[in-house]
Amino acid sequence: xxxxxxxxxxxxxxxxxxxxxxxxxxxxxxxxxxxxxxxxxxxxxxxxxxxxxxxxxxxxxxxxxxxxxxxxxxxxxxxxxxxxxxxxxxxxxxxxxxxxxxxxxxxxxxxxxxxxxxxxxxxxxxxxxxxxxxxxxxxxxxxxxxxxxxxxxx
Numbered sequence: 789x790x791x792x793x794x795x796x797x798x799x800x801x802x803x804x805x806x807x808x809x810x811x812x813x814x815x816x817x818x819x820x821x822x823x824x825x826x827x828x829x830x831x832x833x834x835x836x837x838x839x840x841x842x843x844x845x846x847x848x849x850x851x852x853x854x855x856x857x858x859x860x861x862x863x864x865x866x867x868x869x870x871x872x873x874x875x876x877x878x879x880x881x882x883x884x885x886x887x888x889x890x891x892x893x894x895x896x897x898x899x900x901x902x903x904x905x906x907x908x909x910x911x912x913x914x915x916x917x918x919x920x921x922x923x924x925x926x927x928x929x930x931x932x933x934x935x936x937x938x939x940x941x942x
Contacts, residue, residue, distance in 0.1 A: 804938035
């Protein structure tokens, strides 16, 4: 298990805000020379603390203007059923996030689509076909108050 020190936390904080920083810029911002900085980044990657790098794409810019948060409740929680449900959730490209929950609902998924009609099609053809699905509850988001933010690393 990798124990994070203050320099690791600074590196992670900077990379969460800008994953395209060059090693030189990152080193300058965290107060290291380039070689030790690169070594630390590689260690964070190998330890699985840094899971990857990606571009954040504006949903509106690619015509995905509808965001729905959908709660799913299963009628059965048998292992094979849960596996099948999770496989189906991962396979649908419009589902951009899925969380297993404790409480009244079993899953919370975030779906993006270009239209309400497309959401309805996804609901009819894919969500309702999920094995052992007992109920679906949808809430549509009208805006983003706080976008996905860096983790608070203290």
